[in-house]
Amino acid sequence: MSILASKSQGKGGPDPIFAISDMAKVRAEEVGAQNIVNATIGSFLDSEGRLVTLKSVEEAMRSLDFSDACDYAPIAGLPRFIDAAIDAAFLDCRPEAYLAGMATPGGTGGLHNAFYNYLEEGATCITTDRYWGNYASLLDEIGRKLDTFNTFDGDKFDIKACLAKVHEYAAKQKNMMLLLNTPAHNPTGFSVTDDEWQILIKELSAVANNGVNNVILVIDVAYIDFAGPHGRDFFKLFTHLPDNFLVIVTFSMSKGYTLYGYRLGCMIGISSSQETIEEFKKANAYSSRATWSNCNRAAMLTMIEFADHPEKQAIFKAEQEDLRLSLVKRAETFITEANAVDLPICPYQAGFFITVPTKDVQEAQEIAAIMREDDIFVVPLGAGLRVAICAIPEEKITGMAAKFKEAFKRLEK
Ligand SMILES: Cc1ncc(COP(=O)(O)O)c(C=O)c1O
Incomplete structure (x- = not known):
């Protein structure tokens, strides 16, 4: 029973x-x-x-004022944390677009909000057929679905299979959501190259401009700090996209800051439309409040500590x-x-x-x-x-x- x-x-x-x-x-x-x-x-x-x-993270954390660290943070995150997280995500590869950040419990929280707010109930998100299993659970839990396409064509990303799926779902649902875990994909370690990104962005922009669809591109960058030099160059390509093409980057402090259990990340919206970014802030703050409320203030203060002290x-x-x-x-x-x-x-x-x-x-x-x-x-x-x-x-x-x-x-x- x-x-x-x-x-x-x-x-x-x-x-x-x-x-x-x-x-x-x-x-x-x-x-x-x-x-x-x-x-x-x-x-x-x-x-x-x-x-x-x-050690540097440990020292920064130990230097925090305990009662400050224990306090609630604003739902969207401390403003200085959001600035620091956006800086940490893009470094010198910030796209020219409207940006907004929202504190989330790890990258997982950002994925949840993205799936919840940009997919209708019963709608589908597409990703590579080699993927982090939790995507399926996150979607299933909230009545959304996952569909996949072939990940590799020989030793390359199978961009043809990806685009075929993009067009298949553009014909089925208004918001076409593509999720890519890159760079340094789990479980294979592959990264979409800048040339592949150029092709993807061109094709996705065409879908956004077809008068029917919106495009939501979710980029799970949980491992970006392990991608090495040029691992962030592709961010610059998200400049001057169509207004109805939203990029959501789910940044995490779990791996790059070794703060897995502290549960902090930042979902970052990138858009050419100020209206889309304002809506992103409002809707995602509402979902955060209604799901986990606010996030870990100690981890936010740690990131602020680094932003405020260049030597640290x-x-x-x-x-x-x-x-x-x-x-x-x-x-x-x-x-x-x-x-x-x-x-x-x-x-x-x-x-x-x-x-x-x-x-x-x-x-x-x-x-x-x-x-x-x-x-x-x-x-x-x-x-x-x-x-x-x-x-x-x-x-x-x-x-x-x-x-x-x-x-x-x-x-x-
Ligand atoms: C591919 C991928 N995305 C996202 C995450 C989310 O991690 P967290 O919520 O700890 O940031 C993980 C964690 O293992 C992962 O492997």
């Missing part, structure tokens, strides 16, 4: 990522954490398996860069070895995860099971295996590609 409201019945249940993570934890207790490879966790961990945090900001940026470079080294180790043993991987430019593609969902499950026999824990996700290089030190990455190759060979026999 269920006493849940009818629309809530049947939802929930074990999360496939946490299920594999739990297997790794059980095994670590049996044989010792140092003797297993747990590449399931989506946080940056050091060689002892502890969460990496940035410089130390923070240097530390963040070291973190990025250590991830680059981990990725290089995996990719070099994958090339050496001829193990195909999905296109990777940057980010926390690398995906080893499989021919189908079943093969992914089988390879994951074989890898577990060697105490290597990776997450089967659709037709592929997600390797969280963020969670394992280089010494544990060494040899992993060869193990994958062996697993594929064993399966062939």
Whole structure:
């Protein structure tokens, strides 16, 4: 018997990522954490398996006045935080357009508001078929849907498949919403290139100008601080867009500031229309108030602390860069070895995860099971295996590609 409201019945249940993570934890207790490879966790961990945090962020946070940090923040966020978050998101690549920021609990909150306010009930958001699973839950929870298109054409973003889906949904619903997680996509690490962005923007502008549709482009930049130099250049392209083409950037402090649990992000609206931006502020502030109310003031003050003290900001940026470079080294180790043993991987430019593609969902499950026999824990996700290089030190990455190759060979026999 269920006493849940009818629309809530049947939802929930074990999360496939946490299920594999739990297997790794059980095994670590049996044989010792140092003797297993747990590449399931989506946080940056050091060689002892502890969460990496940035000293500059810790110091900025510890320097806050406690009662100030504990107070409520305005629903939209402290104005100086919003300015600082917009600066941090765009750096020197700010588009020439009207901009507005809204504090959100992580990038997740921004996604929720975007889905809720710009899609009719029952309408669909489109994204790549390799995607962060929570998109589907966020949409489903509020009675919206997800549809996907092929992510890659060989070693490139499948822009043709993307645009075909854009046109399919432009014919079905007024607000055509495209969601892209770039740069440094989860779970593959790919980034849309600037040339691809040019094509996308041209085509999406044509849709916006067709007299029927509005275009809502949601860009999930949760991993942007790991994208490296030029990772933000594409933002400049969102200049002089049609008035009914809204870009929503969901910026997060979880990964780049190592403040995962503090739950702070900023959804940033970019538009050529002041009216659209005013509406963005009003509607999203209302949704925030009606969903989680206000966000974490301590994390906002931390960001303000950096904005107000260039010397602290410089130390923070240097530390963040070291973190990025250590991830680059981990990725290089995996990719070099994958090339050496001829193990195909999905296109990777940057980010926390690398995906080893499989021919189908079943093969992914089988390879994951074989890898577990060697105490290597990776997450089967659709037709592929997600390797969280963020969670394992280089010494544990060494040899992993060869193990994958062996697993594929064993399966062939
Ligand atoms: C692709 C992607 N988008 C968004 C998020 C949201 O993270 P948060 O809400 O902590 O900012 C995550 C977190 O894992 C993610 O992987």
